[in-house]
Amino acid sequence: MQTSSSSAPIDLSVQAVSKHYTNFTAVNQLSLDVPKGSFFSILGPSGCGKTTLLRMIAGFITPDEGDILIGGKSMNNVAPNRRPVNMVFQHLALFPMMTVGENVGYGLARRGLAKAEIQRKAEDMLSRVGLPGIAGKRIDQLSGGQKQRVAIARSLVLEPTLLLLDEPLGALDLKLREHMKLELKQLQHEVGTTFVYITHDQSEALVMSDRVAVMNKGQFEQVGTPQELYYHPQTAFVAGFVGNNNRLEGALSSAQQGATAAGLPLHATSMQGGTSGNASFFIRPETIALSRNASEMENFANQFRCKVETLFFDGANSTVQVREVGSGTQLHVALPHTGQHADLVHDETVHIGIKAEHVQAFQR
CATH class of the missing domain: 3.40.50.300 (P-loop containing nucleotide triphosphate hydrolases)
Structure with a gap:
């Protein structure tokens, strides 16, 4: 190479x-x-x-x-x-x-x-x-x-x-x-x-x-x-080693042009190694949109209702850990540098959106 x-x-x-x-x-x-x-x-x-x-x-x-x-x-x-x-x-x-x-x-x-x-x-x-x-x-x-x-x-x-x-x-x-x-x-x-x-x-x-x-x-x-x-x-390996990522294990489905990862139904446009079978999925925290208002997520291919678990304050690099209500899957979401959503509290309901191009899938 x-x-x-x-x-x-x-x-x-x-x-x-x-x-x-x-x-x-x-x-x-x-x-x-x-x-x-x-x-x-x-x-x-x-x-x-x-x-x-x-x-x-x-x-x-x-x-x-x-x-x-x-x-x-x-x-x-x-x-x-x-x-x-x-x-x-x-x-x-x-x-x-x-x-x-x-x-x-x-x-x-x-x-x-x-x-x-x-x-x-x-x-x-x-x-x-x-x-x-x-x-x-x-x-x-x-x-x-x-x-x-x-x-x-x-x-x-x-x-x-x-x-x-x-x-x-x-x-x-x-x-x-x-x-x-x-x-x-x-x-x-x-x-x-x-x-x-x-x-x-x-x-x-x-x-x-x-x-x-x-x-x-x-x-x-x-x-x-x-x-x-x-x-x-x-x-x-590169997806997991370079930068922060949410890693989920699941399966691709060529029939539905979608996937299931850790119980979440996902739409992904980035697939490496094939379009069906077991796969690892990576979603960067900064690519996940978060709002208290579900209507703001309508344009995202992947939309989920979650509960706030933990807020990790680190200045401009602060993140929040949320749990999807249906599957119980945990995700880390990067908070905006503006300080928006810094007042989130434990067990509060929020909505997240993930574009299909921000879900990277690798066939195992």
Whole structure:
């Protein structure tokens, strides 16, 4: 599966790569192309094989099958230190006994550059990552976000073709992690280096990436833009893993052009894998309309009367859990950002409407 049909030069090409171990296959016949200058993420749960793939790209693990090309050149039998890549890990491994400038210039010093040249390049790179004038500071004088940028500067100063990032935000607190997502996206845009980013956090992948590969059990389920993955998932796994969803189990009926899911009669226009038989159904909370007035639901293909169970207040992301009166099926409904319906109370009767195109069905 290819990640892009773009005519841009390809910085990374993974061609039918596999990695087998005694009791399992970590990576199974994976192929992808990453265009030059893009931010590409590999998203998946723990144990799906994404870190194994990244380490094969870096050269720390040898594939059992296939080839990896960086900048158009095969990396077969090329040692990690000979590859035009650099890595940033979750644990940044900055040297506490060195200044910020010495940390950034460490790789240049190993290459034998003159001290003045190292200093110039380090200070220039620190400025490019938004940290001018701190070359003389100690590492323990920096915030978590500053340390993150120093680690990235240390990698970028070596001018790699690829910057590989293995869950680099995982050790940060929530607020800083949210801030760093925007910082990384902007930084990649400014420096133009190709980023290959590994994460299990779908929010990170959606916010930062030009394209995302969703990985599961050693294979890619789908590769596409964040919008394609969110609005047009091709498998039940992608629908359930990317974004919040109500998942219902049921059956499709080709005779009625409809379905039954968890006791609810449903009309769906998005069906993957067939038009009859057992299926999983996905309905995003933000696609469900809610009203106290049943007449406002008349234009929806799917209309249900429900009882309010629980209100989950989270500011702009508040949701309400409702239970359909006839079947007892529970659904989460996103509340409007305007604060409308924030006064709902337990056991209150409400009406919900769902358009047929917002019901995604996947045959099992």
